[in-house]
């Protein structure tokens with residue numbers, strides 16, 4: 001085999017962001033919008049990338065230079081993923097990668113992690129390595145940490161395993177939850193959040209108020225544990241209430257921001273069971289849970305608060321080989 005196409009889903013964190021960076025659990029669901037990556041072995045010893053969704057066209061580098069020098073932002077994850085695979089499983093060939101996304105890299109759906117996962121899975125197929133999901137996770141998570149230094153890795157896990165996961169930092173626990181028909185409403189702020197910057201802001205706050213911030217993480221953890229039970233029971237009322245609790249704590253961490261707050265309050269006032277931000281905060285997306293009779297009014301309220309509704313399927317399949 002010389003060429004393979006692989007796809008992986010984006011993700012939305014349901015509960016537990018930020019605290020999950022510090023050893024706590026979170027709940028995450030894989031969304032229907034996917035990234036497709038084609039990886040081809042070529043004779044010339046060069047790495048070549050086309051990723052039009054992140055403005056990368058015909059980026060080239062000798063294989064021997066992988067991971068060295070500067071790389072454009074949109075190329076980094078794919079390049080370092082190839083470099084990490086190569087150093088663990090040496091091979092002689094050039095690599096041509098093309099990625100195509102069904103969602104904007106601005107949404108915070110985890111496009112970098114999903115494309116990293118696609119590349120590792122594709123190389124595992126092309127070189128018949130038969131890597132397990134955990135081995136794909138370890139190499140992909142290493143890639144994310146090599147680039148970002150920080151990050152819990154739940155987006156990597158969602159891209160690999162799919163479904164809805166109970167996840168603990170660094171993949172210490174990755175548990176699939178049997179949750180069906182999550183009635184999730186998603187609103188996009190139109191603002192791109194820079195996760196690393198926001199995680200660093202929270203870290204600075206924790207340096208000044210270590211005990212207080214630790215207590216917040218512990219409270220978030222207890223909400224995640226309750227939310228896991230309420231989601232498994234399809235108890236959307238309690239799950240919504242827990243979203244509101246979780247949001248209050250995220251506000252205390254200083255990551256809510258006015259635009260998200262407007263959309264979240266609009267959703268609640270229109271009758272949602274609850275609403276919160278999803279991801280790093282200060283931008284990206286918010287999520288809400290609502291009964292079928294309220295879905296329309298909640299979506300309208302989010303739109304009136306200048307959010308953009310994104311229709312998502314949740315709980316979808318993880319990384320897979322495409323025909």
Ligand code: MEV
Nearest residue numbers: 017018151152153279280
């Ligand atoms: C960002 O989507 C979620 C954070 O918890 C960071 C992470 O888990 O890596 C803020």
